[in-house]
Amino acid sequence: MTVKVVSGQLEFTNQNLANKLRKKGHExxxxxxxxxxxxxxxxxxxxxxxxxxxxxxxxxxxxxxxxxxxxxxxxxxxxxxxxxxxxxxxxxxxxxxxxxxxxxxxxxxxxxxxxxxxxxxxxxxxxxxxxxxxxxxxxxxxxxxxxxxxxxxxxxxxxxxxxxxxxxxxxxxxxxxxxxxxxxxxxxxxxxxxxxxxxxxxxxxxxxxxxxLKSCVLTEEIPFEYLIKRNPFKNKTVVFAGTVNKEELALIVSNMGGQVREHVDSTIDYLVMGDKDFFSKSNSELQKARRLISEGIKISRLSESFFLDMLDSWARS
CATH class of the missing domain: 3.30.420.10 (Ribonuclease H-like superfamily/Ribonuclease H)
Structure with missing residues (x-):
């Protein structure tokens, strides 16, 4: 999969991911x-x-x-x-x-x-x-x-x-x-x-x-000037769980200056799950996140579609 930012628009060659983005116009x-x-x-x-x-x-x-x-x-x-x-x-x-x-x-x-x-x-x-x-x-x-x-x-x-x-x-x-x-x-x-x-x-x-306007390939090294401006994942920790497309998206987070972890703990900023996993009772990482949140730990739970929307908004910002 190649993920590009072209003239401020996020573009996926993986059709499954591309279908989850809004098909807005070009800037x-x-x-x-x-x-x-x-x-x-x-x-x-x-x-x-x-x-x-x-x-x-x-x-x-x-x-x-x-x-x-x-x-x-x-x-x-x-x-x-x-x-x-x-x-x-x-x-x-x-x-x-x-x-x-x-x-x-x-x-x-x-x-x-x-x-x-x-x-x-x-x-x-x-x-x-x-x-x-x-x-x-x-x-x-x-x-x-x-x-x-x-x-x-x-x-x-x-x-x-x-x-x-x-x-x-x-x-x-x-x-x-x-x-x-x-x-x-x-x-x-x-x-x-x-x-x-x-x-x-x-x-x-x-x-x-x-x-x-941003123009880069997110699965490769991203120019420094893009990373320092309104980057939602710089210095953030992310866990991917469930049916989310982990490998490619984890690479993007790493390239954007974030850290990817295998399991949820109190230091995690984001838990990203497949769209159908968001309310799952069998997802152990989600259950851990819920427990930590109930204890006052701030963890943002995101569906894969919402996560992709964050990337797309960053590309257009």
Whole structure:
């Protein structure tokens, strides 16, 4: 098996593993006149555990906004929102119940709004994961559109800065003093940032953005500059158990600066199991992990699919 990171996208030649990855598009480094800028609000950071609360975007033609979309999203069973999120963006359960559109209808409308456009966003891989999964759930057209991540442009434009959140950039560029954390306003702010970059970026700066995108073979030695940036497995210990494809994935963890152990103990950071093993009562490593967790030891239990998603997110970060 060969595992490659090409232009920020993880690619497996092992078809079984490849089928467990989201089939998202490729990242582009360019300025376009026509695209859809999008931003979502959610109840948390994980598309596996959390929900979209708001879908929003703007359609751009010849550099001008020609259409807008903004919709709160309502679910059949659970519409609770944590106090932290409500304080951040003002969205709470009462607002969703009063103004939300049923999730299937909302994601269908939004997928049609995006169409075949190149997608632009800020740290856009986060948004893509949530939207991709909802499209899959309701059997809509796969979200395989190519995309542009404005965050990667910011890291070159403000290369001496350690933080380049959307808030940081709109303040530095005089666009706004605060980030709304509401989808439509944040989409418009991101477009304003992108427009400034369009006018001020040089060819050399664009090439630097391209050079910063990861490109390597994970089963071989990985360039040092990739390993030091947002690497989830550097200096972490991992155990693979059950039906997971251990040999190849263990090699990747080692190449990324992690350590692979045979058995679970109190020093382990991650236990990775086959998707069908996640709730197994016969998996001895899982039982040991559960016991240690009950004693207060922090061990993250991951399915193989979730583990691959972590790799893919790292490749696109």
């Amino acid at each position: 582009l480094v360019t300025f376009l006149d026509d695209y859809t800028m999008l931003d979502i609000e959610t109840t948390g950071l994980s598309p596996y555990r959390d929900r979209i609360t708001e879908l929003a975007g703007i359609k751009v033609r010849n550099g001008k906004v020609v259409a807008e979309y903004s919709q709160l999203v309502k679910y059949p069973k659970d519409n609770k929102v944590s106090r932290f999120i409500t304080k951040l963006n003002g969205i709470d359960e009462a607002l969703i119940l009063a103004n939300g559109m049923p999730v299937k209808e909302a994601i269908t409308e939004f997928r049609n709004f995006i169409g075949e456009d190149v997608i632009v966003g800020y740290n856009v891989n986060f948004d893509l994961n949530f939207i991709y999964d909802l499209c899959e759930k309701f059997q809509l057209k796969k979200l395989s559109n190519d995309y542009i991540d404005v965050l990667h442009f910011s890291r070159v434009f403000f290369k001496k800065e350690s933080h380049n959140r959307l808030l940081d950039c709109i303040q530095r560029l005089g666009i706004s003093e605060s980030e709304a954390h509401r989808g439509l306003k944040d989409s418009l702010d991101t477009k304003a940032v992108f427009d400034i970059y369009r006018n001020q970026f040089t060819t050399e700066m664009l090439n630097e953005v391209k050079d910063n």
